[in-house]
Amino acid sequence: MTSPIRVLICDDQALVRTGFVTIVDAQPDLEVVGECGDGRTAVDLARRLNPDVVVMDVRMPVLDGIEATRLLAGAGVEHPVKVLVVTTFNLDEYVYEALRAGASGFLLKDAPPAQLLHGIRTVATGAALLAPEVTRQLVGKYAARIRPPESTPDDIALTPRELEVLRLIADGLSNSEIAARLVISQETVKTYVSRILTKLDLRDRVQAVIYAYRNGLAT
Known part of the structure; x- marks a missing residue:
């Protein structure tokens, strides 16, 4: 059997985070290995849990998602982690900066659950989730x-x-x-x-x- 894709969920909104966890954990090929509500904890958990994909919010306390992404997937990182950014803003400056920081793609928070699952699977394969x-x-x-x-x-x-x-x-x-x-x-x-x-x-x-x-x- 192929091991499930290990996913870390990072979002400061508890309801959103719980929704993501529920959606992802219901899939036989995906497994939530951790969750958190701020960027600093996201970095610490990612380094400790070694997830295949981190689902990262942009606006979070302590350390925002952009800086957290840079620490996990940016240039010079020895063991980069694949990061899928989620945001309430479509193509705003935060998204641009997140992509520059090393994110493999992004989704809107109001995307259907199927798009979230597709995004996680796509990023896990090493592909970018950015439509032409x-x-x-x-x-x-x-x-x-x-x-x-x-x-x-x-x-x-x-x-x-x-x-x-x-x-x-x-x-x-x-x-x-x-x-x-x-x-x-x-x-x-x-x-x-x-x-x-x-x-x-x-x-x-x-x-x-x-x-x-x-x-x-x-x-």
């Missing part, structure tokens, strides 16, 4: 902040085709849309995406989008 249309909105709103002025890297170890795919990812295209644009198969697109992430030492598509904008590779 959300990517378009996110980078459209924050591109100027992500991209530094005059950034023209000359040492990016990608082939011309891989650069092309990276730019299309940054434009918010899905794998099927990239395949149609380049007249190649979706499997080939997946291969390119995997190579891009490996060569650039990026965790997922979210990081690929931010990388492209930071380095002036997207418009």
Whole structure:
């Protein structure tokens, strides 16, 4: 039998937290290993319990969800934890900062239970939970902040085709849309995406989008 996905629930609203725990624990392939109501405890529990996924609220006392995410999944963390951020705000600055801090994706708190469960399972596999249309909105709103002025890297170890795919990812295209644009198969697109992430030492598509904008590779 495959071991269940271990989940830590962090939200300062007791009713929300209890709801999440109830929904997740009812699934045979998921297991809640802990819960808490502030960011500092979230970091301590995550380091002690070693969950597969942390469901993290943004606004919490003691330490907010963004800083907690940075401590658990940010650059330089030796054993990063996958973090799924939940928020009441759609594509606000908190979400942007959470993604920069290392979150693997985000959901709205009013999303249906099925979306929460899908999000946890998706993030647990190492994939990013950020729909292409959300990517378009996110980078459209924050591109100027992500991209530094005059950034023209000359040492990016990608082939011309891989650069092309990276730019299309940054434009918010899905794998099927990239395949149609380049007249190649979706499997080939997946291969390119995997190579891009490996060569650039990026965790997922979210990081690929931010990388492209930071380095002036997207418009």
